Amino acid sequence: MAKAKKEVVSSETSHASGANSGDRVRISCGTDSYTGVLLPRAAGAEDFITLKLSSGYNIGIKKSRISGTEVLEQSAVKLVGATEKKQHLAKQSAEGKVSLLACGGTIVNRIDYRSGAVYPASTTEEILAGLPKEAREHVRPKILFSVASEDMAPAHWSKVAEAAAVDIKDGAQGVIVTHGTDTMHYTSAALSFMLQNIPVPIILTGSQRSSDRGSSDAETNFRASLAAANADISGVFICMHENMSDESCLLHFGTKVRKMHTTRRDAFRSINVQPAARVFPGNGKVEKLSADCPARKPGAKMAVDTALNTNVAMQYIYPGIKPAQISALSKYDGIVLVGMGLAHLPINLGGDPLAIPILKEAKALAASGIPVVLTSQCIYGRINMDVYTNGRALKDAGIIGNLCDMTPETAYVKLMWVLGHEKKVAKVKELMESNIAGEISERTEIVNY
Amino acid sequence: MMCGIEIHQRIAGKKLFCNCVPSSESAAATVQFNRRLHAVLSELGELDSAVRIESIRQRLMRYSAPLSSSCLVEADEEPPHHLNHEALSAVILFCNLLSSRVVDEVHIMRKNVIDGSNTSGFQRTAVIGMGGAITTPVGELGIQAVCIEEESAGILEAGKEAHADYELSRLSIPLVEIATEPTLKSGKEAQEAALAIGQLLRQTGLVSRGIGTIRQDLNVSIPEGARVEVKGVQELGMIAATVDLEVRRQEKLLALVEQIKGRLKGAAIDATFVDLTEIFAETRSQLVAKQIRTGAKVLGMRLPSHEGLLGVEIQPNRRYGSELADYARAAGIRGLIHSDEDLAKYGFSEDEIFEATSALSIKKGDAFVLVVGDQKKADAALCEVACRANFLGVPEETRKASPDGTSSYMRPLPGRARMYPETDVPTIPITKELLDEAKDMAKAAAVAQEEKAELLSSLPEELAKQLSAAKGLLGGEGAAGQSPEIAAFSSAVNAGIEAKFASSVITNTLQSLKREGVETKNLDGQKFLSALLLFKENKITKAAVPEILREMCRDSKATAESAAKKLNIERISGKALGALLEKEKLDMKALMTRYRLQVDAQEAQGLMNKNGKQ
Structure with a gap:
């Protein structure tokens, strides 16, 4: 939905006529005339001006048609620019027991109603103002950064982990991380590896509909997150809508979750496990759904380890992929392949004349000492390299990941974290194939699909 | 007094921001979901008063989404697609008819509405034309603006404290909104003006027909009174009464206020x-x-x-x-x-x-x-x-029209504060192509008008009048916005069926079937035509046509042929008729009494004469 990407034009924008945005003007176009407030162009082609009529409607007028502009009142409307947004601020309470770490994303976006531009909240007061009233006194907000989630990089993950660790050590009962939704599951996975033995809940949440609309899911998600942050659980979770209704949210384990829909409120799904819990934002009730959802661990000694080797690549495998595409991965220290089906690559064991095998290249990577981890683009289900000859060939080539059920994204984050600590391939293989932060489930329960 | 009207007319075709086609039939499969809508602050940190009132109620909105006529866009689970260009062209055409200046670039706006009637919490709307005029029987009436907007969801159950139930098949149907200058001087004038605008729109053949497809809002104010918007007058004939009753309400209130002031003597009522x-x-x-x-x-x-x-x-x-x-x-x-x-x-x-x-x-x-x-x-x-x-x-209010012409308070008049840009849809420059498209539509509409006039000209004046007035007899939609009855007539004539017969089956036969309580709307143009064609092919008699139609209305799966078989009223002619005549001993009266639906009297008479001669 509306993201921070739309450019905000400053209120200083001047128009050829000498009139400025915010001025009330009469625009003449031959015999026609239009009266209204001149607005900055938030979007659309530059050969139009935007006028807000007294009815509240905006229209565009072609510049080439304008024969005269008369300023009726200078700065008739004070436009809210990107740098001065003093509206509806809320006072910060020092008593909040839940730490709120804002990373940006739709959930903290605000709209400049006059220009229609969407911008991220840039002060803690603005963040608080966007929260449900009764929730404000319970949180201590901190702005870590204001980035769209597609711009979140591994360096951001470390910063979030460190900030959460500081607040938890400072006595926070829980942590809420507001985040763009596109890559939230990467961040939740990263936090799960970087922070271990966490005594309290760390809840990542976001919204699929911006807060400037009455139907935003932000309030429901936030209320549920606040309830979750105060609940008797611990670990890293994503908290988003359970379905299209505003009545319940699900808590997904940080390493077993993925954004599975571009637009729906219930875009996040637990992959290969039951969701950890269901939260009712109305009454704050938290209902555990998974036996693996741990209780709070008062006094637990949390391990904070944010070391990452970010020289890792993730490569989708598709019919017709060129062998050179695989060879080009040799400059990385680790590779996650998102393979086909049960975990297969086109390796043409049958010798078909039309097939384009990449076995030689994959083997060469593994042989050169680069850990190559295989996952499946099926997303759901466990991979198995023992069933078909294809898989066995890959296993023999030293490809890592047999019998794991990690999502490609979790495997990618995990490989960075593992390589941040370990260089020996054998050790890397062992770590990648054993469960560290809930990312590999021992059993594939029947209902988890 | 001053009165202006706003006409909201549904435009035929797809929805405004997605590819769903609205359906008037109740959907077999639906999905339910519940939402809470939140009050959104204006840019000044203020709540629009209309929005504030609704937020006090904190109702749960329960939606029923028909799978066949709504998608994720109506469920507010997917951003809007592009603005429906056909609908936009239609509105440009309406602007041309009203001499309204079309804007250079369309900006879609969001109008906050959190009573649940829009899943998004706002209604999308845009100005397409400004100014203009229409000639009405009561003189020239100025047009303020022509807008395109989305229809709201239909409420299933209103007046509940805790929740409101809506159905989404209607949500986002394109509407044209035409707002007149507030220069009308009586309820009667308002009614005449609404009629004139409605006719102008229908003539184009681009708008939907039927109950609920056109709604009138009335803006009424009297000296010392206030601007009051009475929303949702569905019956054109109730406009005059509604305006007059609103004028009376404001006058009575003003008189009452004088009395209250006299009694209170400056004191206020303690809350x-x-x-x-x-x-x-x-x-x-x-x-x-x-x-x-x-x-x-x-x-x-x-x-x-x-x-x-x-x-x-x-x-x-x-x-x-x-x-x-x-x-x-x-x-x-x-x-x-x-x-x-x-x-x-x-x-x-x-x-x-x-x-x-x-x-x-x-x-x-x-x-x-x-x-x-x-x-x-x-x-x-x-x-x-x-x-x-x-x-x-007299407070400025939005009021809801009741069928009897009175009205009840809904919410304060919404302010400008509740309008802000729709950031999910790009602005749309009005290009030459769009303007040309509107011109083509106008031409097509004019041609359709002419064709209709020509078609009807083959009928005696009285029949043509009856046929033009016929409505609600057949289901389905006519092409180019024609009524289904006219469309059916036209295709019957084109198929070589005698015009007089075709029109009489519509205006007499269907009408009387309907009066009997038969669901004639189960017939669409095609089914109707198939019954007439069966007659034309001499497979049934003229007298059997009503029976076939009745059966096809009763059983939606029946074809004209199967109905004839089932009712055993296939036409008896030629040798079989000759044999029958023999059997009835050439008694024409006895034959027709027994086989009225199966035998063509003329043919029987002809055969008899022939036999008689022999």
Whole structure:
């Protein structure tokens, strides 16, 4: 939905006529005339001006048609620019027991109603103002950064982990991380590896509909997150809508979750496990759904380890992929392949004349000492390299990941974290194939699909 | 008085921001979901008053989404696609007909509406044309603006405290909104103007027909009164009465206000609410007792010097007390009890009333009001009532039209604050192509008009008139926005069926079947035509046509052929008829009595004559 990407034009924008945005003007176009407030162009082609009529409607007028502009009142409307947004601020309470770490994303976006531009909240007061009233006194907000989630990089993950660790050590009962939704599951996975033995809940949440609309899911998600942050659980979770209704949210384990829909409120799904819990934002009730959802661990000694080797690549495998595409991965220290089906690559064991095998290249990577981890683009289900000859060939080539059920994204984050600590391939293989932060489930329960 | 009208007419075709095709039939498969809508602050950090009222109610919105006529866009689970270009072209065409200046670039706006009628919390709307005029029987009427907007969801059950139920098949159907200048001087003028605009739109063949496809909002104000918008007049014939009753309401209110001012002598009504729950704890009033048991409070407020005024009639069967009750209802309370009513009818005892009046410190000449509901809503309701009672004048309001021409308060007039840009849809420059497209549509519409005129010209004047007026007899949509009846007539004539016969089957046969209670709308143009064609192919007689149609209405799976077979009324002719004649001993009367539906009298007569000659 509306993201921070739309450019905000400053209120200083001047128009050829000498009139400025915010001025009330009469625009003449031959015999026609239009009266209204001149607005900055938030979007659309530059050969139009935007006028807000007294009815509240905006229209565009072609510049080439304008024969005269008369300023009726200078700065008739004070436009809210990107740098001065003093509206509806809320006072910060020092008593909040839940730490709120804002990373940006739709959930903290605000709209400049006059220009229609969407911008991220840039002060803690603005963040608080966007929260449900009764929730404000319970949180201590901190702005870590204001980035769209597609711009979140591994360096951001470390910063979030460190900030959460500081607040938890400072006595926070829980942590809420507001985040763009596109890559939230990467961040939740990263936090799960970087922070271990966490005594309290760390809840990542976001919204699929911006807060400037009455139907935003932000309030429901936030209320549920606040309830979750105060609940008797611990670990890293994503908290988003359970379905299209505003009545319940699900808590997904940080390493077993993925954004599975571009637009729906219930875009996040637990992959290969039951969701950890269901939260009712109305009454704050938290209902555990998974036996693996741990209780709070008062006094637990949390391990904070944010070391990452970010020289890792993730490569989708598709019919017709060129062998050179695989060879080009040799400059990385680790590779996650998102393979086909049960975990297969086109390796043409049958010798078909039309097939384009990449076995030689994959083997060469593994042989050169680069850990190559295989996952499946099926997303759901466990991979198995023992069933078909294809898989066995890959296993023999030293490809890592047999019998794991990690999502490609979790495997990618995990490989960075593992390589941040370990260089020996054998050790890397062992770590990648054993469960560290809930990312590999021992059993594939029947209902988890 | 001053009156302007806003006509909302549905445009035929797809929805405004997705590819769903609306359907009037109730969908077999639906998905349900529930939402809570939140009040959104304006750019000044203020709540629009209309939005504030709804947010007090905090209702749960329950939606039913038909799978066949709504998608994720209507469910607010997917951003809007592009603006429907056909609908835009149609509105440009309407602008041309009204000489309204088309804007250079269209900006879609969001108008905050959180009563649940839009899943998004706003209605998308855009100005397409500004200015213009229409010639009406009462003179030239100025046009303020022509907008394109999305239809709201249909409410299934209104007036509930805790929730509102909506159905999404209607949501986002394109509407053209035409707002006139407020220069109309009577209800009659308003009605004439609405009729003229409606006709102009229908002539183009681009708009939907049928119940609910056109709605009129009326903006009425009188000197010393206020601008009041009466929304949703569905019957064209009720416009005059609705305007006149609104004028009367404002006049009566002004007179009443003078009386109140005289009595209050500058004093204000205190917004002091007294909790009377204890007094009514044992009440025999079922209405109140039931609510108290579920935790509701009874709150009362004194209205000083108001005795007798709450019972003053403002509109037929609506009193000043009804006006105050509307305000209480807007805050989510079921209703209001006031002292100008017969309180015994509620089942209150004299003791209870006495205790309540003392608790409220009621003196001679005072009145009081009671509300029952949960503490928060009851408080909010009395706040609204107190504000309304202290507003000594005619407040600016949005009111809901009732079928009898009266109206009830819905919400304050929304301000400009609730309009802001739709950032999910790019602005649309009005290109030459779009303008040309509108011109082509206009041409096509004109051609269709001509064709229709030509078609009807083959009929005697009286029949043509009847056929033009025919509506609601056939289902489905006619091409180019023609009525299904005209479309069916046209295809019958094109298929070589005699015009007079075709029109008489529509205006007489279908009409009388409908009167019998037969669902003639189960027939679409094609099915209708198939029955006539069966006749043309000599497989049935003229007399059998109504029976075939009746059967096809009854059984939606029946074809004309299968109906003829089933009813055993296939035409008997040629040798078989000859044999039959023999059997009936050449008794024409006996033959026709027995085989009226199967035998063509003319053919039988011909055969008889032939036989007779032999």
